[in-house]
Amino acid sequence: MCDGCCCGTDRKHPGVDHAAIRERIDAAAVSAGGRSRVVGCVGACERSNVVIVRPAGISTDRVWVGGVLDDEIVDQLCDWIAADAVTPAPAAVAARVFSNGSTPPSVSVALSGLRS
Ligand code: FES
Numbered sequence: 001m002c003d004g005c006c007c008g009t010d011r012k013h014p015g016v017d018h019a020a021i022r023e024r025i026d027a028a029a030v031s032a033g034g035r036s037r038v039v040g041c042v043g044a045c046e047r048s049n050v051v052i053v054r055p056a057g058i059s060t061d062r063v064w065v066g067g068v069l070d071d072e073i074v075d076q077l078c079d080w081i082a083a084d085a086v087t088p089a090p091a092a093v094a095a096r097v098f099s100n101g102s103t104p105p106s107v108s109v110a111l112s113g114l115r116s
Pocket of ligand 1 (some may be wrong): 044
């Protein structure tokens with residue numbers, strides 16, 4: 001999960017409990033046998049908060065999700081991650097998936113499913 005100059009900040013997203021979102025995403029990743037990382041800006045600030053998901057067993061595909069700010073997206077994202085993120089993304093998640101167009105820096109893999 002990005003936590004850079006925009007994502008995860010009260011300055012850009014006042015009133016959002018960023019710590020709670022990070023905790024929920026981390027718990028979902030761990031329940032799927034994976035892990036989460038908090039990283040610096042991944043270059044998509046216009047989409048903040050950004051979460052990058054690497055589905056379990058798929059080492060090269062990464063799903064970039066923007067606008068992870070409200071309960072609906074966090075609930076669905078966490079459920080999807082907890083289910084290994086290998087099924088089609090739920091509606092709220094799918095609506096916020098975007099293409100970054102470039103490979104992020106090596107540290108930017110925010111969630112890595114390790115169950116494979
Ligand atoms: S701070 Fe998250 S994309 Fe820039």
